[in-house]
Amino acid sequence: IASADVVWADETPVRVLDVKKTRQGYLWTFLTQTAQGEWLLGYRFSLGRASTTPKEVLGGTRGALVVDAYTGYNAVTLPEGRVRVGCWAHVRRRFFEALPTAPEAREALDFILALYRVEALAREAGVVRTDAHRELRQQQSLPVLSALRAWMESQAPRHLPKGPMGQALSYALKQWDALTRFSSDARLPLDNNRSEAALRKVALGRKNFLFVGHEAAGENLAGLYALVATCEANQVNPEAYLADMLLRVQTHPHSRIGELLPYEWMRRRAADPPDSPRQLSP
Template identity: 85%
Template structure:
């Protein structure tokens, strides 16, 4: 009878096959890292893949449609420019004909009369801003009886016995939070304006303003937390420490009111744990639009908020896999089809309506079904640790969160709005590098929230802060919401802008 002999070459072949697969996975990962490094060093810092909106425009039905869209965009820009021009201070400068030219070039007569209102030319000129030293003199009246004395009221101040007015403090806050200007540069500019100033003084003024406005920034976060749909994200910020810096985080939470107003809140923390989302959104209900970071799991439990995924993060992962896996383009095409449906809803004015939900169910749902089948078919074909394998795994694990937008028109496709809300903080991080300590980070977050909400709703932050710095200290706490930027603007009878933030496309 034949005997079953052990075949050592078969075992070696299996080991060699496993080794080849392992080396192939490593090579693929190294190729992806090399491509990303080359793009970072030699290319643009942002991804080279065209934006979704740009891709949709390139796929326009005809040149006539593209030309009509260009004309509409140009007309809208001109309308905005005209509106801005009306808001700018205007001074009329008269130019008279000089005496030596006051004669007719045809007959030489000097009997000339005005013709119409004259020729008008618009010139924009820069008038340097200035600081002024105000000397307030309070009138004192006395009675003839020699006993009664009446004194005029003293000027209002943000801080008792302070030497700087609310306009000065609002300029300091806006320069740092809106313009990302380090305080030592601002001190130099103030010195050029004729006011003795040091960086330490500006730092004290900045923190004093944050302390005065803390009730407003705290209430703003509470209003956001009570909303049905909340966007959230976080970004690292360096914190000064002994002989080095340590890692802190700036979190943003934002929402949109039924009137279309955007509310942006910020919170600073020394860690990236789930403590901050729990402090802000704990015990609240609704939807939370975030990426796949597990720090938000504490508020998306069954008794908490419903997690909504971000298709922009999925798209970015498949794009990064393109150099080593060209088949990732199929996933990008599916995702582009989802955004095309959103563009149709936006162009038809159906966003956040029942018709928008029906449009998603008719057109987005079949795209998602086809994408799901493609994911299942591709997963066994690629190493799980390879770039495309990781992208496939990310999309499959987040699938429930990524598809919730189909049944609710209020939910967006991505988390781009919260990422846009952190751009100002990222610019400031490059300019002033770090915050001095935890309390400084908390003050910066509170002022960021008020300034960003002003900008999102078309409110001049300097004008707003100069007003509320005086009013917040005597305003009833039960009506503190009336001083938030969107409510402050509403009281002036101005409607919010159509698109205060970057569009999600």
């Protein structure tokens, strides 16, 4: 994941058992898509939300990093790291929350909807992440962005800075460079929804097991989430995968451990079905 050109990232809190109480920990997700279309989802556990985890995973790498506005990722972005790519879903959420007190926020939502309609056109035409996709963005998304920027600048003096609408405008304007980078690079998405979706299972876990027992348990949880989530993202049956992989990993050569990653395992299973005499060698 760290060697990929485009990486999505996000984090969410998880309670960790301490002496007679719990403390705050975090599960981070870092994910990417290979040139062959396979999704790789990684998770990391930490006891804090500082920039330590992003630096451990992405420090010294180059490319694009799709994240929200959290400053903890600054340590691995420009000027010496990755190019930061903003999230229009976060921008939209803030304008939506401003609607009850500022009905004019509907205009911002309409502008953002227009950006997503361009992406829908690219999907329908089957040109996603191609030069044709970039050209479509240049022709149709750029005018929308220009009009939205002008509208926000005209609206900013009319709203209290700490009000919902003022905060929504400030959030978007401060991130403008990161939010508009997608228009010149077809590889970049409009939002960070992929990584948010990857953390939904963590939110479900919070409701079920409430907390992890200690730091090592959090690290184990992150590893298990990575395997199961990567299975799900690549249409691999997690139960069948784990049942087979946990036996193979005991004797599989360490230098070839990548062969047991979910998508590699599935590729080899497709080439050598279970009833075939040439199954994946241990």
